[in-house]
Amino acid sequence: LLHRPQVLFLDEPTLGLDVNAQVAVREFLREYNRRYQATIMLTSHYMADITALCDRVLLIYQGQLIYDGLLDGLLDRFAPYRQVTVELDQGCSAEILSRYGELESLEGCVASLIVRREDLTKTVSNLLNDLVIHDLTVTDPPIEEVIGRVFQSGKVL
Structure with missing residues (x-):
């Protein structure tokens, strides 16, 4: 990096390193990119590297480019849902909770639902109006799960 290259090619840059x-x-690479407007070409199996460093991703499977676009676009395109986890005041039946989305799990007073992104606002509003809720969390599916699904399909996109 002595000559401040404008393109860095990095293969598994954090492999074998402690946390x-x-x-x-990752912080160094973000700062280098910011300071020198360098392009960083990164190959990694560590999703933490990808989510921390990459805006644009290319997915290559068996020699074929199967996705080229923004990381957020990958989630929007291949995971059109969010996970909604609610901690209820008291237990609730699976039948009632299924009205709000696909019931992924129900353990005691904690339920996890899969809700389509376009239905999210309405669903959360309905949950808050209809049930006594102690806590509610909305999360994207894990990026590993989304990329795994893309690779399983193996389709060129």
Whole structure:
């Protein structure tokens, strides 16, 4: 990096590093990119590297490009849902909870639902109006799950 290259090619840059060293490498790369407007070509199996460093992703499967676009676009396109986890004041039946989305799990007073992104606002509003809720969390599906699904389909996109 002595000559401040405008393109960095990195293959698994955090492989074998402890957690603190991984964070330090990611921070350095973000700062290098910001300061020198360098392009960073990164190959990694660590989704934490990808989500921390990449805006644009290319997915290559068996030599074929199957996705080229924004990381957020990957989630929008291949995971058109969010996970809604609710902690209820008291137990609730699976039948009632299924009205709000696909019931993924129900353990005691904690339920996890899969809700389509376009229905999210209405569903959360209905949950808050209809049930006594102690806590509600909305999350994207894990990026590993989404990329795994893309690779399983194996379709060129």
